[in-house]
Amino acid sequence: MDALVEELIKVKSEGAGAVLITVVESDGVDGLDSGAKCLVRDGRIVLGSVSDPALEQRIVREAAERLAEERSRLLSLETDSGGQADVFFEVMPSPPKLIVVGAGHIAVPLVKMAKLMDYHVVVVDDRILFANRERFPEADEVVVGDMAETVKDMDITPTTYVVLITRGHKYDEPCLRELLDRPAKYIGMIGSKRRIKACFERFKEEEQISEELISRVYAPIGLDIATETPEEIALGILGEIIKVRRGGKARSLSRK
Amino acid sequence: MENIYDDVKEFLDKGETVAVATIVSTKGSTPREVGAKMVVTAWGEILGTIGGGCGEADVRREAIEVVRTRKPRTVRVDLLDEISSDSPAVCGGIMNVFIDPWWKDEEGDEKSA
Structure with a gap:
């Protein structure tokens, strides 16, 4: 032994x-x-x-x-x-896994900060110019591929946190659809209140997705700390993830 | 994050006994959480932290004894000094720290008491 x-x-x-x-x-x-x-x-x-x-x-x-x-x-x-x-x-505990979908401006500081906090970090984007090792040297995995398809095939457990910050709702929404009934501890999605409201309405009306599933989503993503720069937004997102993980009470932009 | 057991292994492989001090319970406000750990060597060298200050110094002193005797003990650290005092022990809480000796015996099996 x-x-x-x-x-x-x-x-x-x-x-x-x-x-x-x-x-x-x-x-x-x-x-x-x-x-x-x-x-x-x-x-x-x-x-x-x-x-x-x-x-x-x-x-x-x-x-x-x-x-x-x-x-x-x-x-x-x-x-x-x-x-x-x-x-x-x-x-x-097994280290929590953070899946960052969308490798844009916010993803770069977000991955760095999440690694500081010992998350296992996966970055996904369909553009190799963004999803690459040079841009994300700290990430545990960098995946290039159709984002919704990639998310669909990923192992998602109750210690998985997913952040949807792609370059547009056209990409965020199909990913969200794949995620809603998975056991992730946290799903956050970027976007203005107006666009998110429209997205949720569509999910409810056209796809008969239940309110219960939709209410799991943290959107607009992040804590209410008046963030402006990509770095600040990344901090607000990670703060929200820590709040969900540890059971904190700070207010989220989604009013959760 | 650093794994404190990598450090423990390094010392055991060198044939040294170390003490692992762990905060096992707290009451009130304490500088670190339950489960925080530090390793103390026979010479009082410290790796990791259970919050610093004089509480940590007390634990370090006890830990050196634990290394010497190879008998575990629990130390209660009081951080209830007056807020106006110069003492760093003004967090307001109490923490219980379990100090456990680890060593490798001659057959090569790791032991802790």
């Missing part, structure tokens, strides 16, 4: 989600002294062991919950035999 440190490094480099469990203090629990550890990944203990099966089940369940909320926590767990252990759940 790989040693714990090796495994922790592997978890990080693979971008996997895992929870390291450490006993901080225990009272009357066999084999669980202060400092005892186990690692939970993919819903099971992959390293270390817990002798009490009921406690093991509890730990695995708690680990899944902590991972879902991306928050490390100290919990006091009791065993059937009357023992008690203070156990620290250290969450190592």
